[in-house]
Amino acid sequence: MGGSSNVFYCDEELGKDGSSADGSEQKPYKTLLFAHIQHPPTPSDGPRYLTRKKDPGADQGSGVSEVHQDWVPATKSALKKAGNLYDQHQRKQAKGDEIAIREKQEADKRQEALEEAKKVKIQQDPTLPKATKIRLNEKGPDKVKLRSGESKKEVDYSEGRGTRVRVLGRVHRLRTQKDVIFLTLQDGYGFLQCVLTGDLTKTYDAMTMTLETSLEIFGEMWEVPPKQHAPDDRELHADYYTVIGKAAGDKEAITTRVSPDADPQTLYDNRHLVLRGENSSSVMKVRAALLRAFRETYENITPSCLEVTPPCMVQTQVEGGATLFAFDYYGQKAYLTQSSQLYLETCLPSLGNVFCVAPSFRAEKSQTRRHLSEYTHIEAELDFVTFDDLLEHLEQVMCQVIGIALRNPQTAALVRELNPKFQEPERPFLRMKYADAIDWLVEHDIKTGEGEPHRFGDDIAEAAERKMTDIINRPIFLTHFPTEIKAFYMKKDPQDPRVTESVDCLMPGVGEIVGGSMRMDDYDELMEAYKRVEIDPTPYYWYTDQRKYGTSPHGGYGLGLERFLAWMCGRYTVKECSLYPRFTDRCTP
Numbered sequence: 265m266g267g268s269s270n271v272f273y274c275d276e277e278l279g280k281d282g283s284s285a286d287g288s289e290q291k292p293y294k295t296l297l298f299a300h301i302q303h304p305p306t307p308s309d310g311p312r313y314l315t316r317k318k319d320p321g322a323d324q325g326s327g328v329s330e331v332h333q334d335w336v337p338a339t340k341s342a343l344k345k346a347g348n349l350y351d352q353h354q355r356k357q358a359k360g361d362e363i364a365i366r367e368k369q370e371a372d373k374r375q376e377a378l379e380e381a382k383k384v385k386i387q388q389d390p391t392l393p394k395a396t397k398i399r400l401n402e403k404g405p406d407k408v409k410l411r412s413g414e415s416k417k418e419v420d421y422s423e424g425r426g427t428r429v430r431v432l433g434r435v436h437r438l439r440t441q442k443d444v445i446f447l448t449l450q451d452g453y454g455f456l457q458c459v460l461t462g463d464l465t466k467t468y469d470a471m472t473m474t475l476e477t478s479l480e481i482f483g484e485m486w487e488v489p490p491k492q493h494a495p496d497d498r499e500l501h502a503d504y505y506t507v508i509g510k511a512a513g514d515k516e517a518i519t520t521r522v523s524p525d526a527d528p529q530t531l532y533d534n535r536h537l538v539l540r541g542e543n544s545s546s547v548m549k550v551r552a553a554l555l556r557a558f559r560e561t562y563e564n565i566t567p568s569c570l571e572v573t574p575p576c577m578v579q580t581q582v583e584g585g586a587t588l589f590a591f592d593y594y595g596q597k598a599y600l601t602q603s604s605q606l607y608l609e610t611c612l613p614s615l616g617n618v619f620c621v622a623p624s625f626r627a628e629k630s631q632t633r634r635h636l637s638e639y640t641h642i643e644a645e646l647d648f649v650t651f652d653d654l655l656e657h658l659e660q661v662m663c664q665v666i667g668i669a670l671r672n673p674q675t676a677a678l679v680r681e682l683n684p685k686f687q688e689p690e691r692p693f694l695r696m697k698y699a700d701a702i703d704w705l706v707e708h709d710i711k712t713g714e715g716e717p718h719r720f721g722d723d724i725a726e727a728a729e730r731k732m733t734d735i736i737n738r739p740i741f742l743t744h745f746p747t748e749i750k751a752f753y754m755k756k757d758p759q760d761p762r763v764t765e766s767v768d769c770l771m772p773g774v775g776e777i778v779g780g781s782m783r784m785d786d787y788d789e790l791m792e793a794y795k796r797v798e799i800d801p802t803p804y805y806w807y808t809d810q811r812k813y814g815t816s817p818h819g820g821y822g823l824g825l826e827r828f829l830a831w832m833c834g835r836y837t838v839k840e841c842s843l844y845p846r847f848t849d850r851c852t853p
Contacts, residue, residue, distance in 0.1 A: 270310075270311045270312060271311065271312045271313075271314060272287035272288075272293065272299050272302075272303050272311055272312070272313055272314070273287055273288065273289050273292035273293070273313075273314050273315075273316075273335065274287075274292055274293045274294065274295060274296055274298075274299050274313060274314070274315045274316075274338070275292040275293075275294065275315070275316055275317075276294060276295070276315070276317055276318075277317065277318045278292065279292040279293045279294035279295075280292075280293070280294055281293055281294045281295055281298035287299060287302060287303065289335070295346075296313055296315070296338055296342055296343065296345075296346035297346050297349045297350060297353070299311075299313050299346075300313075300346050300347070300349075300350040300353075301350065301353060304350070305347065305350075312337065313337070313338045313343070313346075314335040314336065314337060314338070315335070315336060315337075315338050315342070316333050316334060316335050316336065317333055318333070319333050377471065378468060378471060378472070381466055381467055381468040381470070381471050382468045384463055384466045384467045384468070385467075386463055386464060386467060386504060386505075387504070388482065388503075388504045389503065389504070392428060392482075392503060393425075393428045394428070395428045395429055395430035395482050396408075396427060396428070396429050396430065397429070397430045397431075397432075398429050398430075398431060399431075399451060399453045399454065400431060400433055400449060400450070400451045400453050400454035400455060400456040401453040401454030402454075403496060403498075407427070408427050408429065408485055409426050409427045409485065410426050410427075410485050410486060410487045410498055411425055411426030411484060411485065411486045411487065412486070412487040425484060426484045426485040426486055427484070427485050428482065428483065428484050428485075428503075429482070429483065429484075429485055429500065430480065430481070430482050431449060431451070431456060431458075431480075431481050431500065432449075432451060432478070432479070432480050432481075432508070433449030433450050433451035433456070433478070433479065434449065434450055434451070434476050434477065434478045434479070434511075434540075435447050435448070435449065435450075435473065435474070435475050435476060435477045435478075435479065435511070436448045436449065436450035436455060436475070436476075436540075437475075438473060438474075438475055440465075440473075443461065443462075443465060444459065444460065444461050444465060445459070445460040445461075445464075445465050445470060445473070446458075446459060446460075447460070447473070448494075448495065449479065449481070450540075452545075454495065454496070455495035455496075456495060456496075456498070456499070456500055457488075457494035457495060457498075457499040457500070458481050458483065458499065458500045458502055459483075459499055459500065459501050459502060460502050460505070461501075461502075464502055464503075464504075464505065469507045469510075472510075472513070474510065474511045474512065474513040474517060475511060475517065475518055475519060476511035476518050476540065477507060477509065477510050477511040478507075478508040478509040478511075479505055479506070479507060479508060480505060480506045480508055481500060481502050481504075481505040482502065482503055482504040482505065483500040483501050483502035483503050483504070484500070484501045484503070485498060485499075485500055485501075486498065486499055486500070486501050518537055518540070521534050521537055522534050522537045522538050522541070532839075532845070532850060533852070533853070535844055535845075535853060536853060539843070543682065544840070546678045546681065546682055546833075547682065547829065547833050547835065547840060547841055548843065549674075549675070549678055550669070550675060550678050550679060550682070550829065550832065550833055551825070551829050551841065553669045553672060553675040554665060554669055554825065554828065554829060554832070555621065555825070556668075556669075557664075557665040557666075557668035557669045558619075558621065558642055558661075558665050559571065559621075560668055561661055561664045561665050561668060562619050562644070562661070565657075565660065565661065565664070567616065567617055568616075568617065569616075569617040569618055569619040569644055569646075570611075570615050570616060570617070570618050570619070571618070571619055571620065571621070572607075572608065572611055572615065572618050572619075572620050573620060573622065574601075574604040574607035574608065574620055574622060575601070575607070576600060576601050576622065576623060576625075577593060577598050577599075577600065577601070578598065578599055578600075578601045579593075579596070579597070579598050579599065579803055580599075580606065580803050580804055580807070581599070581602060581799075582601075582602045582603040582605055582606060582751065582753075583602045583603060583626070583751060584602075584751075586627075586628075587602060587626045587627045587628045588600070588602065588627055589625050589627045589637075600625035601622075601623075601624055601625060602624055602625065602626060603624055603641065603643065603822055604620050604622050604624070604641065604643050605643055605645065605753075605820060605822065606753075606804075606807045608620060608643060608644070608645040608820060609645050609783060609807065609810055609818065609820070610806065610807065610810060611645070612645055612647040612810075612816070612818055613647075613810075613813075613814060613816075616647065617644065617645065617646045617647060618644065618645055619642065619643060619644035619645075620641075620642075620643055620644075621640065621641075621642050621825075622640075622641055622643075623638055623639065623640060623641065624638070624639060624640075624641035624822075625637060625638050626639075629848050630848065631847075631848055632726060633836060633837035633838065633839070634726065634774060634775060634776075634827055634830070634837070634838050635838070635847065636826060636838055636839070636842060636845055636846060636847050637846045637847050637848065637850075638842075638846040639824050639825065639826050639838070639842070640824070640825035640826065640842075641822050641823070641824065641825070642822070642823040642824075642825055643820065643821065643822040643823070644661075644820055644821060645783075645818060645819070645820035646818060646819055646820060647816055647818045648816050648817060648818065649782075649817065649818060649819055650782075650817065651743075651765040651767075651782050651819065653819075654767070654780060654782065654819040654820075654821070655695070655741055655743075655767060658741075658767070658769065658778060658780060658821055659691060659692065659693050659741075662689070662739075662769070662778075662823075662828075663688070663689060663691055666688050666689070666832070667688065669832075670688065679832060679833060682833040682834055682835075683832065683833050683834030685834070686832060686833075686834065689738070689739045689771075690738070693738070693739040693740065693741050693769070694736065694738055694739065694740045694741065695740075695741050695743060696740055696741070696742055696743070697742075697743050697744045697763075698724075698742060698743065698744050698745045698746065698763065699720060699744070699763075701724065701732065701742055702718045702719065702720055702722070702724075704732060705717075705718040705724070705728055705732060706718055708732070708735070710728050710731055710732065711728075712725060712728070713725050713727070720746070721746055721748065721749070723749045726775055726776075729742075729770060729775050729776065730770075730773075730774070730775040732770075733770040733771065733772050733773075733775060734772050734773065736772075737772050738772070739769065739770065739771055739772075740769070740770040741767050741768075741769055742767065742768045742769075742770055743765075743766065743767045744757055744760070744763040744764065744765070744766065745763060745764055745766045745768075746762060746763055746764070747761075747762065747763065747764055750764050750766050750781070751781075752793040752794065752796065752797045752799065753781075753783055753784055753790070753793065754766050754781040754782070754783070754784070755781065755782040755783055755784050755785070755819075756789075764781055764782075765781055765782040765819070766779075766780070766781035766782075767779070767780050767781065767821070769823075771827075771831045772831075773830075773831055773834070774827050774830050774831040774838075775827075776827070777823060777824055777827040777828050777831060778821055778822070778823045778824075779821060779822055780819065780820060780821025780822065781819060781820075781821075782817065782818070782819040783818055783819055783820065784811075785811060785815045785816060785817055785818060786811065786815070787808070787811035787812060787815070790808060790811055791808070824838070825841075826838040826841040826842050827841075829841040
């Protein structure tokens with residue numbers, strides 16, 4: 265119910281601009297603008313607007329709250345201001361209505377076009393040459409001949425034609441122009457630009473095409489016209505296609521689900537879609553190339569290393585109990601392995617040098633960009649070696665792996681795209697003892713996490729270690745760490761019992777990617793080490809026995825594949841280098 269006799273009330277203090285107000289004296293509006301919108305002014309006999317305000321002196325010692333002045337007609341200046349605002353509102357409303365009408369017209373027009381498109385049917389021409397099925401990376405001239413030049417016909421298989429092919433893949437890029445559609449297919453092996461013309465662009469499927477839709481396309485292979493660009497400088501001129509699986513569009517489109525500026529957690533939730541992107545899939549392809557290269561290197565190095573497959577469910581620790589994932593194993597306490605090192609050592613007497621590629625698990629609640637709770641661990645153990653032998657072997661393996669990977673043209677191209685500045689490391693790597701690193705950090709005023717100068721015995725933090733590596737800007741073998749900050753099984757340096765014959769390999773941009781050492785080969789020394797770190801040696805009987813039955817000087821190392829990959833591909837975090845990363849609070853999808 266509104267104000268009586270075409271009168272409407274506005275109270276700045278008690279009024280409301282909304283559906284609960286009707287402009288009456290009992291339910292006044294708050295502003296003159298809202299009153300104008302609800303009851304527009306007219307040139308003659310228009311509505312009257314009465315206003316009132318709170319009495320400025322009502323609360324000053326009177327003890328009475330909410331005392332208001334009487335209702336009075338709105339002032340001319342207030343009406344003029346409200347009128348101007350009302351005119352702006354009307355113009356905005358009119359523009360909004362105009363846009364809405366235009367959008368509706370466009371939507372109706374598109375719907376009409378879509379209904380017409382449903383009537384367009386395409387069929388294969390049985391007179392065309394039989395199509396050869398190819399993967400998108402197949403380029404051999406014996407199988408795929410490219411046609412060059414020009415043709416006025418949409419489909420032309422006259423003399424000198426290109427090969428008619430059948431390809432399958434998903435739409436990775438899509439560009440629609442008048443009477444022509446350019447789309448780039450991806451099948452996991454390569455990319456191919458396809459050109460749709462004529463009736464192929466007028467079907468309902470063509471007009472509603474979305475990224476990631478899977479297609480089967482038939483057509484002739486052509487060279488890309490001069491000054492134009494396409495993957496591998498070729499394109500398919502389609503003569504027929506079918507939709508195999510239509511991908512969601514609009515609000516569910518893949519570009520909405522995994523937009524580049526999305527929150528990182530959203531991208532991790534949709535990792536299955538992120539992997540369809542060129543960068544993520546390229547990293548996974550380089551990862552596969554590195555795994556092949558590691559296996560080839562271990563097979564061909566002298567002496568060679570044999571691959572073994574140790575268990576992931578264990579009842580012993582390697583790197584300290586605080587980072588163990590525990591679980592119930594048929595009523596017994598067991599853990600997910602931190603490292604396969606102890607098992608590899610048992611293989612040396614009968615199998616010679618060995619290696620494994622296996623997952624390792626660390627229950628370390630670290631949110632740094634180089635930590636994962638599950639990672640791929642490449643570990644090796646070498647028999648009858650010295651510490652210098654171990655370093656030489658490690659340097660050779662890493663350089664040889666990189667060399668093998670980059671000799672593959674496809675892998676080299678991917679690395680160049682991901683990390684244009686990557687260069688193969690020069691040998692020999694810089695050797696730096698832990699004590700010298702402490703001095704270097706002090707000289708360069710790089711403090712501990714607590715803001716103190718570094719001292720011998722400190723466990724150098726990740727930030728300081730990475731800063732030092734980035735400044736030196738070359739691979740570093742950081743060696744001879746103090747006994748107290750390294751694992752119990754590491755052999756002490758005979759020349760300086762304060763330190764171990766241990767090594768971390770540090771790479772610019774990522775820090776530590778390898779950790780290794782000589783292993784204790786003396787039975788009594790190992791038993792004393794168990795005692796020092798308060799570990800019961802009983803469950804380790806099988807490991808200790810290696811020192812009872814023909815011990816030998818031996819050493820080994822563990823390399824984190826994700827860190828190695830992050831360094832090579834220039835990734836900011838190792839999380840980008842795992843298919844489905846597992847880290848603190850993240851175990852999905």
